[in-house]
Structure formats: structure tokens, C-alpha cells
Amino acid sequence: xxxxxxxxxxxxxxxxxxxxxxxxxxxxxxxxxxxxxxxxxxxxxxxxxxxxxxxxxxxxxxxxxxxxxxxxxxxxxxxxxxxxxxxxxxxxxxxxxxxxxxxxxxxxxxxxxxxxxxxxxxxxxxxxxxxxxxxxxxxxxxxxxxxxxxxxxxxxxxxxxxxxxxxxxxxxxxxxxxxxxxxxxxxxxxxxxxxxxxxxxxxxxxxxxxxxxxxxxxxxxxxxxxxxxxxxxxxxxxxxxxxxxxxxxxxxxxxxxxxxxxxxxxxxxxxxxxxxxxxxxxxxxxxxxxxxxxxxxxxxxxxxxxxxxx
Numbered sequence: 001x002x003x004x005x006x007x008x009x010x011x012x013x014x015x016x017x018x019x020x021x022x023x024x025x026x027x028x029x030x031x032x033x034x035x036x037x038x039x040x041x042x043x044x045x046x047x048x049x050x051x052x053x054x055x056x057x058x059x060x061x062x063x064x065x066x067x068x069x070x071x072x073x074x075x076x077x078x079x080x081x082x083x084x085x086x087x088x089x090x091x092x093x094x095x096x097x098x099x100x101x102x103x104x105x106x107x108x109x110x111x112x113x114x115x116x117x118x119x120x121x122x123x124x125x126x127x128x129x130x131x132x133x134x135x136x137x138x139x140x141x142x143x144x145x146x147x148x149x150x151x152x153x154x155x156x157x158x159x160x161x162x163x164x165x166x167x168x169x170x171x172x173x174x175x176x177x178x179x180x181x182x183x184x185x186x187x188x189x190x191x192x193x194x195x196x197x198x199x200x201x202x203x204x205x206x207x208x209x210x211x212x213x214x215x216x217x218x219x220x221x222x223x224x225x226x227x228x229x230x231x232x233x234x235x236x237x238x239x240x241x242x243x244x245x246x247x248x249x250x251x252x253x254x255x256x257x258x259x260x261x262x263x264x265x266x267x268x269x270x271x272x273x274x275x276x277x278x279x280x281x282x283x284x285x286x287x288x289x290x291x292x293x294x295x296x297x298x299x300x301x302x303x304x305x306x307x308x309x310x
């Protein structure tokens with residue numbers, strides 16, 4: 001029985017990112033590690049899972065359930081540190097919630113479309129013409145655009161400016177096949193990790209965007225160096241949830257809106273960009289824009305290496 005004598009709430013998991021579902025299928029004991037009004041994070045030894053209602057956006061860590069939109073999880077007696085037990089077919093959360101996990105749809109990032117340097121340049125040029133940006137000047141959103149003179153100079157931007165310039169130059173050299181300056185890259189990563197407020201700080205989100213872009217662009221050495229540097233320093237520089245998102249980005253996966261936008265950008269499909277920018281704007285306080293900045297900076301470095309300045 002529940003604390004008020006009520007019955008257990010039975011729901012089902014309907015869809016999840018492949019990374020999250022692999023964790024659930026492995027089974028084991030975890031705990032509720034973060035609790036929000038519309039979702040909660042479960043920490044298992046093998047990784048983190050974010051569970052929400054049927055309207056939860058898709059991403060590598062996210063799992064949707066049959067809970068209706070508007071479900072407030074605390075109203076189901078959920079609390080931080082509640083015990084979670086996962087098996088092949090059931091997920092039991094605390095004393096009040098149980099989810100069936102037997103038949104779940106798997107979400108993977110959509111494959112990139114056919115694209116060329118020319119189509120990607122067209123997408124970025126259109127983005128610049130729109131002078132796209134969020135309603136807030138927080139975070140690193142200004143780095144989405146090529147013109148750095150329009151970047152709002154907040155405290156996070158001031159701290160990130162030089163590290164982002166270093167990563168941009170490093171990426172351009174890598175795209176040209178030149179030897180990487182590992183120490184310089186490492187210093188830039190350290191400066192960005194944990195930079196900014198929030199559950200996923202702006203610097204972490206920027207690095208996530210770079211990793212997502214580097215899953216598509218042909219520079220495995222740079223991607224490997226970036227992942228190794230993040231793994232070496234992130235546990236001391238940022239929080240566990242943000243590190244889980246960084247690790248997922250290292251596998252090429254992020255929020256569904258980021259993949260949809262980057263695919264349209266690569267293909268030069270400018271007609272879809274306004275609606276997708278609206279979706280980007282809904283990711284956290286500035287997280288969507290911060291990650292998009294990482295994608296755009298990386299893509300511009302690629303085009304610069306191809307002598308297609310943007």
C-alpha cells in the first residue's frame with residue numbers, strides 16, 4: 001500500500017533512446033537521482049536514464065511512458081533516493097510506480113541526409129541571414145552565427161571565447177589533415193567543462209554539439225581526442241547528469257531537435273529551419289542553442305578547411 005493507502009500506479013514504457021533502453025535491459029538496482037516536475041533521472045551503475053510522460057522529447061538518455069502529458073511525478077509519491085529495480089520486463093520505481101518494459105520502441109538519431117560542402121554552406125549562410133538567436137542572451141547562442149561581433153558578451157561568453165577559438169582552429173587543422181596540438185585542445189576542453197549554470201552547463205552543451213557534428217564529419221582523430229579529454233577531466237569539472245549527456249554525444253547522439261536541425265543545415269533545407277529553431281529554443285534555458293553553437297562552429301571549421309569560408 002502507498003503512504004495514503006492508495007494503489008500502485010501501473011504504466012508502460014513506450015519508447016526510448018537506444019542508450020537508455022540498453023541500460024534498462026541490462027537490469028539491476030538504481031535510485032532516483034534527480035526529480036523534476038515533468039521527468040526524473042534514474043542512476044544505475046551502468047549509466048543514467050531520464051523517464052517522463054508520453055510527451056517527453058526523444059534523446060539517447062530519454063524514455064517515454066504511457067503517463068499522460070502533465071503528469072507531476074512527485075504527486076505519485078516519488079522522492080529522491082527512491083530505490084529502482086529494473087528487469088527484462090518490469091521497472092519498479094519506489095513504492096508507487098511500476099512500468100512494463102516488454103515491448104518498447106527504440107529511438108536512434110536519424111541518419112544524415114545526402115549533403116555536400118556547398119549545401120552545408122547554403123544552410124549556414126541562410127542561418128546568418130536570419131540572424132537567428134534566442135530570446136535570452138544567456139549562454140553561448142551567439143556562436144551559432146559567423147559574425148562574432150553580434151555575440152552578447154555575458155560572463156559565460158567571456159570565459160568561453162578563447163577556448164572556442166582554440167577548438168575552432170584545432171578542428172580546422174584536423175580537417176586539413178594536420179597534426180593536432182593535444183595539449184592546447186585539452187586546455188580548451190578543461191576551460192569549457194562545467195562552464196555556466198544549470199543541469200547541463202553551457203560549456204558542456206557546446207562540447208556535446210561538437211561531438212554530434214564530428215560523428216558526421218570525416219575526422220575520427222579529432223573526435224577521439226575530444227572524447228578522451230572529456231573522459232579524463234569531466235568527473236572533476238561537471239556534474240554526473242551532464243557527463244552522461246557528454247558520453248552519449250560521444251556516441252553521436254543528442255536531443256532529437258539537434259539532429260533534425262543539423263540534418264536540415266547539412267542538406268541546405270532552409271525552408272524547415274524556422275520551425276526547427278523553435279524546437280531548439282525549447283531545450284533547457286539555453287542548452288539547445290549552446291549545443292547548436294558547437295555544431296555550427298565545427299561545421300564552419302570544416303568548410304574553412306575546404307576553402308569555403310562562411
